[in-house]
Amino acid sequence: MGSSRLNTFVTPQPNAGLIRALIPFNRLVNLKGIPLLRDIPYLSRLPIVRGLCDIRQIDLDDASKALLAFAMNGDNASFITPNHPEFFTDWMLDKEIASRYAPLTANWATHSIVNGMGKWGQKFWLANHLIAQVPGDTEAALSYSKHAAATGTPVLLHPEGQVLWQSDYINPLFHGAAQMALELAQERPEKTVLIQPIVWKLRFTRNVSRELMQELAYVEQQLGLPAQPHLALPLRLAKLHRDVLKQTHTYLGYIAPTGLNYFDLRDALLSRINQDLQHRFGTFAGDTEEQSRQLLRAIRRDEKQGKPLDTMTVRKRRELQRLLRTPKAAYSAERWSQENIAECIKRLRNDYLKKGWRNTLHHFVPRPVAGRIAHIRACEPIDVQAMLKQHPDISADTIMDEMRQRMQAALDSLRLQFPATQTYANPFKL
Incomplete structure (x- = not known):
């Protein structure tokens, strides 16, 4: 094409x-x-x-x-x-x-x-x-x-x-x-x-708890993470998301802090990316999410102007885009439904599983x-x-x-x- x-x-x-x-x-x-x-x-x-x-x-x-x-x-x-x-x-x-x-x-x-x-x-x-x-x-x-x-x-x-x-x-x-x-x-x-x-x-x-556990197992296997069948559904989802964040820390050359929930671990990663790129794109006001959104807009402006981005900046821009797909405002409810859990699994599959015909097909036609x-x-x-x-x-x-x-x-x-x-x-x- x-x-x-x-x-x-x-x-x-x-x-x-x-x-x-x-x-x-x-x-x-x-x-x-x-x-x-x-x-x-x-x-x-x-x-x-x-x-x-x-x-x-x-x-x-x-x-x-x-x-x-x-x-x-x-x-x-x-x-x-x-x-x-x-x-x-x-x-x-x-x-x-x-x-x-x-x-x-x-x-x-x-x-x-x-x-x-x-x-x-x-x-x-x-x-x-x-x-x-x-x-x-x-x-x-x-x-x-x-x-x-x-x-x-x-x-x-x-x-x-x-x-x-x-x-x-x-x-x-x-x-x-x-x-x-x-x-x-x-x-x-x-x-x-x-x-x-x-x-x-x-x-x-x-009730689809059994099917959701099966889909979690598939994502764990595809990402090379240890299976966690002994954990209850919300705990297994929470651990999977934290493990993905830890993989991202390693991918970007950082050491992931321990003992944090998903939101705190994600904010720590956003802060590291902001600190590393502020020498080129400046500092921004607001909470960690808002600073990251402004940073992402600044990176996009440079791209539109034809300014070259080094490999690590390209990586960090991609991770910013992924991390900002889970804003706190969308996930602040104290109680989640099975539909909420299902959509989080689908987003992980869409964002991180790219190899193989099964994942390619699922990307275009994600089956419930x-x-x-x-x-x-x-x-x-x-x-x-x-x-x-x-x-x-x-x-x-x-x-x-x-x-x-x-x-x-x-x-x-x-x-x-x-x-x-x-x-x-x-x-x-x-």
């Missing part, structure tokens, strides 16, 4: 026949599998039988149905903004929602997916109405998205950006959706411009350990025209802050409505 195709925006060519033909395929093969057969031992291991995402039920309440039907009815210019707790399943839920209300919905995706699978792969994704997000060159994607929305085709994008495997927490949002909505509202004042946030929470249909229910809720939409009338100078960041609050409130409500039946002490504080 040449860099010219990978980094070049190509206008989508949505094929209505192909998109509609794939709806039953997505439901059968990707989402739900085959009822009855999917619960038969051994037979259930087959992807087509069980469904890649193993979604047994989709719970979408009447209020959410009404909001989505209005936002995606073709009369409004709508930007649909779901949360992004995991890879692949989110795409399939995106497609399921679109299939119910607006099958030709345009979907943003990374350029490595749209453009990175060769000529025929690119044609397939463009026919499925995917919009390539090319880093550093998003103007064409923004322009196409505004045009699509203005003509009644909803545009769906995940404002959290990358997948961070955090099902109970909405991360800071990128302002692309609000930027497009604001510009379109100013260009087309006669048009109703909406941002429609959506959240979903995935819940196991049964058991069946789940997808609880989906639409938040109150943001009417951008109404906001502009009240606050003519409102910024995209202000709109995204409001959207994040609505999404987090809806997610918190789901967590209260469907409490975990099995909980554990917070492994990162043990």
Whole structure:
């Protein structure tokens, strides 16, 4: 794959026949599998039988149905903004929602997916109405998205950006959706411009502690760490995360302190990286996490300016990115559910297990350990025209802050409505 195709925006060519033909395929093969057969031992291991995402039920309440039907009815210019707790399943839920209300919905995706699978792969994704997000060159994607929305085709994008495997927490949002909505509202004042946030929470249909222990054993084996089958589930997860941090200390040439929980050990490592790089990038204010985020932004600025980075700085930048994927704000709850533990294992597998066909396949299509229910809720939409009338100078960041609050409130409500039946002490504080 040449860099010219990978980094070049190509206008989508949505094929209505192909998109509609794939709806039953997505439901059968990707989402739900085959009822009855999917619960038969051994037979259930087959992807087509069980469904890649193993979604047994989709719970979408009447209020959410009404909001989505209005936002995606073709009369409004709508930007649909779901949360992004995991890879692949989110795409399939995106497609399921679109299939119910607006099958030709345009979907943003990374350029490595749209453009990175060769000529025929690119044609397939463009026919499925995917919009390539090319880093550093998003103007064409923004322009196409505004045009699509203005003509009644909803545009769906995940404002959290990358997948961070955090099902109970909405991360800071990128302002692309609000930027497009604001510009379109100013260009087309006669048009109703909406941002429609959506959240979903995935819940196991049964106790999966045995399966989670098996997946922990696999990660331990792949990372060359001693197996810990004698430890209870949260203790085993806690030790695995600490052992990975100790490996990272060694990889970067540090000696890991002993007797610390995950968060303290992680902060110690972040502090060492900050100290080592401050001679080049400066010192920053705030707690350890905030200093590290600012350091990472400073490194990225140098990269964009073409300034060379030595090998060790490249290593430290990569580890900063990994370490900041577990912010304290997302993991502060005293009690964790099995879903919280499962997502932490998936993030480890995604970040650290790269070798072999099994890990490569899992990176693109991470299979859950058991069946789940997808609880989906639409938040109150943001009417951008109404906001502009009240606050003519409102910024995209202000709109995204409001959207994040609505999404987090809806997610918190789901967590209260469907409490975990099995909980554990917070492994990162043990």
